Each structure stands twice: as C-alpha cells, then as structure tokens.
Amino acid sequence: MSSVVAQVWATLEPLTDPEIPVVTLRELGILRDVTETAEGVEVVITPTYTGCPAMGQIEDDVKACLTQAGIAARVVTRLAPAWTTDWMSDEAKEKLRAYGIAPPHTTRPAVSVVKFMRHRPAPEAVACPRCGSTHTAVSSQFGSTACKALYKCLDCQEPFDYFKPY
C-alpha cells in the first residue's frame, strides 16, 4: 500500500454512519477501496439501499474529510458487487449489539423465488440485544431506517431494531 493510499484510509477511518454513529464506514463495507490512478487518488464507496437518504450525507462527509486533510481525491460510487451485510466484521456486529441494534445474521443463499414463496423458511431467531433472549418477535419488517426491521423481546419486553441481513 503506497503511503498516500494508507494516509487516505487513516484519514477516513474515523468517519461513521450518520444514522448509526458506532460503526465506521469501513466496518460497514460502504468505504470499499482507495486506489492511486493516473488521475490521482480515487476513493470508492458503494450504496447500501438504493434509496437510503444517508448516502448523500456519507459522500459529503467523505469529501469534506478529505478536503480538510488537504488530500485531493475523487470519490466514486460503484454499484457492483452489490453491498451486503456479510461484509460487516464480527467486531462491527458486536458494536451494533452493544449500541442496542441486533446485528444481522449471515445472509442465506438465494433460492429461486418460486421455491422461496412456496416454502417460506421459518424466520431465524433474533437475539435481544439487551437481555440476549431469543424469545423475540417481529413487530414490523420495516423500521426507523431502510436497513432495519422492528422487533420486540418477549422476555424483557423491550422493543429493538434488527439490522436486516441483506
């Protein structure tokens, strides 16, 4: 890794998700790559959900951070490969849990949609981030942000967010 590339990674390391300030953009897998090209340094980010309103903020944050550090770099959005929660490290998942958001399970291999509808798999048990009980239920498949679903714990009675496997 060249010194300038390493410097960019180090500069961007403190940047966190605007909605979930305990995990960094790198840990979430949004910050994909830093490369040195003939035209200068290129920072690659990838969107989470196509309509996530935080993506504009994230791009602005990355640009502002680079400008403040006096680094001239282009910020490029790349769609493929499509972002997945499987890129999240165990460390990041633990941070989410400690913050009160149940971390995502590993995504299941995609099955044909016809089969998927005919034999809908039983939902995986999601552990309550407060008390650890897996005696939980879905309140809503959609939550406060695009990436989360709403659950409740049937033991400690607390509602909580579940970061959807995606």
Add this chain to the structure above:
Amino acid sequence: MSAPVEYILHLADNAVVLGQRNAEWCGHGPILEEDIAMGNVSLDYIGQARLLYQLAAARLGGDATEDKLAYFRDDTQFRNYTLLELPHNGPLVGYAVSNRDYATTITRNFLYGALMVLVWEALETSPDADLAAIAAKSLKEARYHLHHAADWLVRFGDGTDESHQRAQAAVDHLFVYTEEFWTPSAAEEAAVASGAGVDVRSLRAAWDAIVNDTLTEATLVRPEVRGYITEGKQGRHSEHLSYLLGEMQGLARAHPGATW
C-alpha cells in the same frame, strides 16, 4: 452490449410512479408500522428509479439529467404499466375516513413485486454491466417487498370477513391490468434483440406459480380476465397518471433548477 434507453426508461418509470403512489400513505398509514413500511418501500423504488434515470441520462448524453427525465417529461412520454398509476381506492372503498384502500395497495405491490423479482433475477446476468449492477441491488429490495406484500395479502385474505372481501375485490379489480406485463412493447422487444433485456413472456410460468400459490394460501380466487389490455408502457395511460405527475412534477416545473 447495451440495453436501449427506452427500455431503461420503462424500468425507471415503473419504479418512480409506484414509489410516488405508495408514498401517498406517508402519514396516513392504516397502522404506524405500515406507514413506515410504505415509506421505506417508496424510498427503495425512488432509489431504483434514480439509478436507472442516471444510467439513461448518461447514455442519452447532452444535457440529459435524472431530474429532467423524472420531472420534465409529460404523461404520454412515461412508459410505466397502467397498473402502477391507479389510485389506492378499490371498488369497495369510498367511506368516510379514507378514500384509500390498503388491500388495493398490498395487492398491487404483490402482483408487481412478483414480476420484478423475476425481472431483476433475469437482468442480474445481463451483458449490459451497468444494468446488471442495478438489477443485483434492486433484486434484494424486490425480494423483501414481495415478502412483505405476500404476508399481508395472506393476512387479509385469510383474515376477517371484511378483510377477505376487500382483498378479493382488490384482486378482482387489479388482475386484468397484469395482462399488460405479457405483451412486449417495442422497447422490450428491442431490449431482447440487443441481448441485454429479458423476454417477459418467459417469466410468466414462474409468475403464475408465485401468484397462484399465494392466492391459495390467502384463500382468494384468481379471477378470469379477458378484454382490453392496457398500454401504459407504450405511453397510452389512464387519466390517473396525469394527476400523479402533476403533484410530483409541480415543484420542479415551478422552480426549474432550484436547489436547497
């Protein structure tokens, strides 16, 4: 190998029109959780539309932008399915507290969602790499939308007498519009000829299987449909699209180029 721009606009217009329509529930959802759900589903659709309009604008070149494509084309230039522009009121609704019927909303999302999972699955391997990348992202969202809509359709159909009656009425009302899916437009034919698109007719058996299974689980009856086949994707729309676009485009047209 590139998909024709007209085809990309067809996909984009579908997404933006249903996104705008579903967003009408924002602040008016039948329950809080579904209010949030429809907001999220709409955001996904509008996000998909943006990616597709950006791609179309890049390919058109010149002064084309995603905003110009969304806000400055007239109703007859839109290439969305007629199904997606219809209002939320079904045949049984017009009661005092609402002119929107959630069974109609859910049924439409289900019928269209089942199609789009299949379309994106096929386009995920399109030789048009830009379109394939959008398809791979959209597929994840489409699967989730279909799951949500199917769950609610089963809950309504296999629920109370009232919810069953409303769900069946919505199915009877909307089903005829799905015939439009299976009659390729010139843009769809051009996309197939280019090698970058999917022949919708090849998806019909899988769509039938999804729809029939779910309707059976929901104790609903699939209606016989015949008669006029709508042609929204060829620019011949119902009057409802004009009102929808009037609201969606009004601000941008009153203040062209405004930023905040």
